[in-house]
Amino acid sequence: MTATTRITMPPVRNDALPRIAGGLLSAVVASGLTVQQLRHRRVLRGQGDESFFETSTGNVLAYQLTEAEGPDSSPVLVCETGLCSTVEHWTWLRRMLGRDHPVLAYNRAGYGRSEYRLREPFSLAAAVADLRDLVREVCPSRPVVLVGHSLGGHLTLRTIEPLRDLVIGVVLLDPSHPAELLRSRMQADGANVLTSALALMPESARLGLGSLLASPPWLRWLPEDMRPLILDQFRDWKLWKATVREWRATHTEFLNHDGVLPKVGVPLRLVAAATTHARDPIQAGLHRELVGTSPDGDLCLIEDARHDELVMNEQPAAQVAELIREFTVGLRTCGLRPTPDAPEVR
Amino acid sequence: MLLPRTKSEVMRRAVELGFASWLTITILSQHPNTTFDRLRTGDKVGLLIPNWRFFAPTPAQHDYHLLYRTLDTDGEQSAWRSASQINKRKWAHAVWFPGRRQEKAIFDVCGELGRLIVRKDVKVTDSAAYRLLRDFVTRHLDESDPRRGSLKGFQFLVVLYSGHDDSEDPQYSFISPFIRLPEPDPTDHADDADHAGAADRLEPAA
Numbered sequence: 001m002t003a004t005t006r007i008t009m010p011p012v013r014n015d016a017l018p019r020i021a022g023g024l025l026s027a028v029v030a031s032g033l034t035v036q037q038l039r040h041r042r043v044l045r046g047q048g049d050e051s052f053f054e055t056s057t058g059n060v061l062a063y064q065l066t067e068a069e070g071p072d073s074s075p076v077l078v079c080e081t082g083l084c085s086t087v088e089h090w091t092w093l094r095r096m097l098g099r100d101h102p103v104l105a106y107n108r109a110g111y112g113r114s115e116y117r118l119r120e121p122f123s124l125a126a127a128v129a130d131l132r133d134l135v136r137e138v139c140p141s142r143p144v145v146l147v148g149h150s151l152g153g154h155l156t157l158r159t160i161e162p163l164r165d166l167v168i169g170v171v172l173l174d175p176s177h178p179a180e181l182l183r184s185r186m187q188a189d190g191a192n193v194l195t196s197a198l199a200l201m202p203e204s205a206r207l208g209l210g211s212l213l214a215s216p217p218w219l220r221w222l223p224e225d226m227r228p229l230i231l232d233q234f235r236d237w238k239l240w241k242a243t244v245r246e247w248r249a250t251h252t253e254f255l256n257h258d259g260v261l262p263k264v265g266v267p268l269r270l271v272a273a274a275t276t277h278a279r280d281p282i283q284a285g286l287h288r289e290l291v292g293t294s295p296d297g298d299l300c301l302i303e304d305a306r307h308d309e310l311v312m313n314e315q316p317a318a319q320v321a322e323l324i325r326e327f328t329v330g331l332r333t334c335g336l337r338p339t340p341d342a343p344e345v346r
Numbered sequence: 347m348l349l350p351r352t353k354s355e356v357m358r359r360a361v362e363l364g365f366a367s368w369l370t371i372t373i374l375s376q377h378p379n380t381t382f383d384r385l386r387t388g389d390k391v392g393l394l395i396p397n398w399r400f401f402a403p404t405p406a407q408h409d410y411h412l413l414y415r416t417l418d419t420d421g422e423q424s425a426w427r428s429a430s431q432i433n434k435r436k437w438a439h440a441v442w443f444p445g446r447r448q449e450k451a452i453f454d455v456c457g458e459l460g461r462l463i464v465r466k467d468v469k470v471t472d473s474a475a476y477r478l479l480r481d482f483v484t485r486h487l488d489e490s491d492p493r494r495g496s497l498k499g500f501q502f503l504v505v506l507y508s509g510h511d512d513s514e515d516p517q518y519s520f521i522s523p524f525i526r527l528p529e530p531d532p533t534d535h536a537d538d539a540d541h542a543g544a545a546d547r548l549e550p551a552a
Contacts, residue, residue, distance in 0.1 A: 014362075016359075016362045017362050017365055017366050017369070018366075020362055020363060020366035021365075021366040021367075021369040021370050021373075023366075024366055024367060024370040025370050025373060025374075028370065028374065185515070185517075193404075196404060197379060197381070199379075200377075200378060200379055201379065201381075204377065204379070204382065209377065209382055211384070212374060212375075212377065212382040212383070212384045212385065213381055213382055213384060214381065214382075214383060214384040214387055215384075
C-alpha cells in the first residue's frame with residue numbers, strides 16, 4: 001500500500017494584465033471618440049466670422065471678404081487653396097495683402113466650415129463651378145485677380161474662362177500642371193505615395209485616432225493664434241475626406257490629360273519655390289509652359305523656400321505678398337481690362 | 347476586494363498596470379500610416395515601443411548604389427565607379443552571409459541621407475550619414491584604387507535602382523560636393539568637403 005500526498009499549489013495563472021490592457025484600450029477608444037466629436041464641433045465653428053453661400057452645385061461655401069484698410073481701387077484678390085489646405089493656412093498672406101487689397105478667401109466644399117452636398121461623383125469641374133458662382137455672387141462687378149496655390153493654381157486657370165469679364169490677372173503659386181503626372185517621374189512617384197498615405201486617413205480619424213496624429217512640422221510656421229484651429233482641422237476627418245475626394249478626381253483627370261491647357265488671356269505671374277525647381281527640372285519646364293499660356297506672363301522664384309512655405313511660412317509669404325502687390329500695381333498701370341479671347345494652348 | 351491590502355499586492359498591481367499600459371501604447375502605435383505615430387515621439391531612443399509593422403505597408407523596392415568618380419593631380423577625371431555592390435544571392439547565404447551587413451548598412455545610411463536632404467534645418471554635409479558615406483568611399487579608394495597616390499579628390503553619388511526591373515531608370519538621390527583627399531595614409535581619412543573650386547572642374551552627373 002502506498003501513501004499519496006496531495007500537494008496544493010497556489011494559483012500561478014494571472015489574467016489581470018490582458019484584462020487591464022483591454023480596459024485601457026476601451027477607455028482610450030471611448031475618449032478618442034469623445035475628443036473627436038468635440039474637435040469636429042470646433043472645426044465646424046471655424047473662425048466664427050465666415051459668411052455662407054450655396055452654389056449651383058448645392059455645395060455651401062464658407063467665405064470671408066475683407067476690404068482694404070484704406071481707400072483703394074485694387075482688384076479683389078481671390079484665394080484658391082491647394083489640396084488638403086484651408087484658408088487658415090493662408091493667414092500670413094491674407095493679413096499681409098489685406099492691408100491694401102480686398103481679399104476673398106473661402107474653403108472649398110468639404111473643408112473647414114464649407115459643406116459638400118454634391119450628389120454626383122465629384123470632379124474638378126464642380127470645384128471650378130463653385131468658385132465661379134462664389135465670385136459672381138460676392139463681387140459681381142469688381143475686377144478680380146485669382147491667386148491659386150498648388151492644385152488651387154490649376155483650378156484658377158480653369159476659372160479664368162467662365163469669369164472672363166471679371167478676371168484681370170492671375171497669380172499662380174507653385175501650381176500643379178495637368179500633365180505633371182504624365183511627364184514628371186518625380187510627380188508620378190509622389191502621387192503614388194500620396195495615394196497610399198491617404199488610404200486610411202478619413203476612416204482612422206473618424207474612429208477617434210486623429211489624436212494620434214503627430215503635430216505637423218509646418219504648424220510652427222503659422223501664426224500662433226491660428227494654430228489650435230489648424231491642428232483641429234488636421235486631426236479631424238473632414239479635412240481628410242475632402243482631400244481624398246479631391247485627390248481621386250485630380251489623379252484621374254491628370255492621368256487622362258489631353259494636352260490642352262486652359263485659356264489664359266490675362267497677365268499671369270507664376271511664383272515658384274526654388275526648391276521645387278531644383279528638385280524636379282521637369283516641373284520647372286511645366287511651370288514655364290504655364291507662363292507661356294499668357295500673352296503677358298512672368299516667372300519669379302522664391303529662394304530657399306519649399307512648396308508649402310510659399311503660403312504658410314511668414315518670410316516666404318512676405319516675398320510672395322510683395323510680388324502679388326507689384327503684379328496688381330502693374331495691372332493698374334496698364335489699366336484694368338477684362339479677359340480678351342485667347343487661343344487654346346497645347 | 348478591489349483595493350490592494352499588502353505592499354506586495356500594491357507592487358503587483360503597479361507592475362500589471364505598467365505592462366498593460368505598455369501593451370496598450372504598443373497596440374496604438376501600429377497604425378499602417380506612420381503619421382499616426384504621435385506616441386512614438388515620446389520614445390526618444392526608439393526602442394521602447396515595439397514596431398510590429400516591419401516593412402508594411404510599403405516595402406523597399408529599390409537598392410541604393412554608391413558611386414564615385416575621382417580627379418587626379420593632372421586634372422583627369424575618372425568615369426563613375428561603384429564603391430559598393432549588391433551580392434548575387436546564393437543558397438549558402440541562408441547560413442553564412444557576412445557581406446549582408448555592409449549592404450544593409452549602406453542601404454540604411456543612404457536612406458537616412460535621403461531623408462535629410464529634404465530638410466531645411468539640416469546641413470547635409472555635417473550629418474553623420476554624409477560623413478559615413480564619405481569615409482566609406484575614402485577607405486575604398488585607400489584599399490583598392492591603384493591610382494590612389496595620384497588622386498586629388500573625389501565626388502560620390504547615391505543612386506536608387508530597382509535592379510530587377512530594367513524598364514525603370516535609375517534615380518539620382520544625392521551628389522556630393524568635391525571632397526579633397528589627404529595624402530595617402532592608412533591611418534587617416536578624408537578632409538572636409540571642398541564646396542567650391544575643384545567641384546567646378548567635374549562635369550555634371552546627369
